[in-house]
Amino acid sequence: MPFTSPFSGRRALAATSALAFAIAVAFSASVAEAQIKGGVLAGASSTTFTNATLGDVCDPEVGCISQSTARRLGFQVGAFLTVPLRGALSFQPELHFIQKGATTSITVDVDEQVPLAADLEVRLAYVEVPLLLRLDLGSGARFRPFLVAGPSLGLRVGCELSVAVDGLGAFGSGCDGQGGFGAPEEGTVMEDPIKKFDAGGIIGGGITGLLQGRNVSAQVRYSRGFTSLLRESGGVTTMNTGLSILFGVGF
Numbered sequence: 001m002p003f004t005s006p007f008s009g010r011r012a013l014a015a016t017s018a019l020a021f022a023i024a025v026a027f028s029a030s031v032a033e034a035q036i037k038g039g040v041l042a043g044a045s046s047t048t049f050t051n052a053t054l055g056d057v058c059d060p061e062v063g064c065i066s067q068s069t070a071r072r073l074g075f076q077v078g079a080f081l082t083v084p085l086r087g088a089l090s091f092q093p094e095l096h097f098i099q100k101g102a103t104t105s106i107t108v109d110v111d112e113q114v115p116l117a118a119d120l121e122v123r124l125a126y127v128e129v130p131l132l133l134r135l136d137l138g139s140g141a142r143f144r145p146f147l148v149a150g151p152s153l154g155l156r157v158g159c160e161l162s163v164a165v166d167g168l169g170a171f172g173s174g175c176d177g178q179g180g181f182g183a184p185e186e187g188t189v190m191e192d193p194i195k196k197f198d199a200g201g202i203i204g205g206g207i208t209g210l211l212q213g214r215n216v217s218a219q220v221r222y223s224r225g226f227t228s229l230l231r232e233s234g235g236v237t238t239m240n241t242g243l244s245i246l247f248g249v250g251f
Helices: 009-030
Strands: 037-049 056-059 063-086 089-110 116-136 143-165 169-174 197-211 214-225 240-250
Touching: 063 116, 063 240, 089 240, 116 197, 143 214, 197 240
Parallel strands: 037 089
Antiparallel strands: 037 063, 037 240, 056 063, 063 089, 089 116, 116 143, 143 169, 143 197, 197 214, 214 240
């Protein structure tokens, strides 16, 4: 049974905007007195799409259509600033480049015919701006846990589609039908099926501390979109979702 997010459509965008505004106000009120720290983050991402798999559909007189979705492994790099707000609470704006996407495999098994299998791979790349609240837990220890949560706004900067059909080969292109490999015809332009902008939320946690005089961290984050990434959803809300493992070094 697919997970249904309590954040969707206009309510999700309104909640994201309200939280981002509240964080910005807190940031502007404290930045003059705060000791701002920064650093870099790098790691791996494992992403997929929600509601992208229909499962198996069978007709006793015709045959079966099977569908499954595999996650895409990519990389993620970014930079962050940490601005103390009050006590253990900080505001942490970030700027990231992250790879996302997934592969959907479809098998059509028609009675008395050879099954036909095809893979559709969607490769996306985003520049994202997470606006996070950070809570550092514990004190006095060399290494201590922390939590992060907040909205994230994304701009799509890369998009490629590729289709591989058993026995027929593979072809692919950019989402607008240009600039890809093996496009059907040179100059072919199709309607871009994926939105340029994305909005979602992030929650995560990790451990931070000093290593050879440098502040280092390791963390795991879960991210989920608030709105459909498809221009034409057909009534199905398909959103980016993923896990990231990040390692950081502070300056």
